[in-house]
Amino acid sequence: MPTVELRFSAQPEHVRTARLVAAAVARRAGVDEAVLDEVRLAVGEACSRAVGLHRSHDISAPVTVVLTEEEKAFSIEVGDGVPGPGSDTSPAGANGGGAGGLDEPDADVEDEMGLAVISGLVDDVEVRSGTDGGVIRMTWPTASAVVLP
Template sequence: MNGSRHDRSGGRRPEPATVRFAFTPAAAYVRAARLVAADVAAHAGVATGLLDEVRQAVGEACTRAVLRHRDRGLRDLVRVEFSIGDRFVAKITDNAQDLRARSGDRVGAAAVGGDARASDHDALEEDTLSEEITLIVLGGLVEDLVVTGPSADGGTTVSMSWPLPGSGSQADH
């Protein structure tokens, strides 16, 4: 990533930049991911008024990914990528190949993962609710939102983008 704020006041556009990282699917790291998102977006020049939206949306997508991994007892890393080009693009990829398991399967998957909350019915129910709400929040919050997958060899990817000043693509899709 470049060390200075992108100059979007005109002239030659800077080279596209990428920030990529991955984290263990644990709740404790979701905050770090959303704070990095807001910071990278600010650095890229995303309008100040949209930074809360970026933080919330990336947090929701990461929460969803962690819940999907937790469901399946997966310890694979959740992958996050931000790219700065014509727009600021955030991609959050999980590795949960199947759609969310049914209630009975979920307890089993949590037990395989050694999750002590497997017996906590309320927490599981709220997790189910939360995954559904993440998509509702994302759909309401982000105009340019695409969720792909799961594919045969991978999980799902939440792709979102926001306009950058001077990019000629101010309007969201």
């Protein structure tokens, strides 16, 4: 179960690097080639969201991206350092991942749009928010998970 962890300052120019690394690690983990564009887009959206949250809340901690290859799945967790209202677990599309601390209506709408895009790209999404920040966990099956007839 190899794991790759990225940490980067909340600068938009680092999102591209996170997308490229995610696609490369996903390919190595056995994620279907046809799904790699979705991986890139979802990671880009999650990282852009985290960068936006960090910048709007003046958080100097790095954005984290953890890529984990499991036996039959590949998962990516994008973490932000924005404390949420508690340590609840919510389904994709609900406010989470630091969203509870947003005070601006436009930021709430943008946050919800980002989560909607991610949930449209990824079938298995979990959004968590806690006192240490929020995490978006996205999971894709690998080739070893596919059962041929």
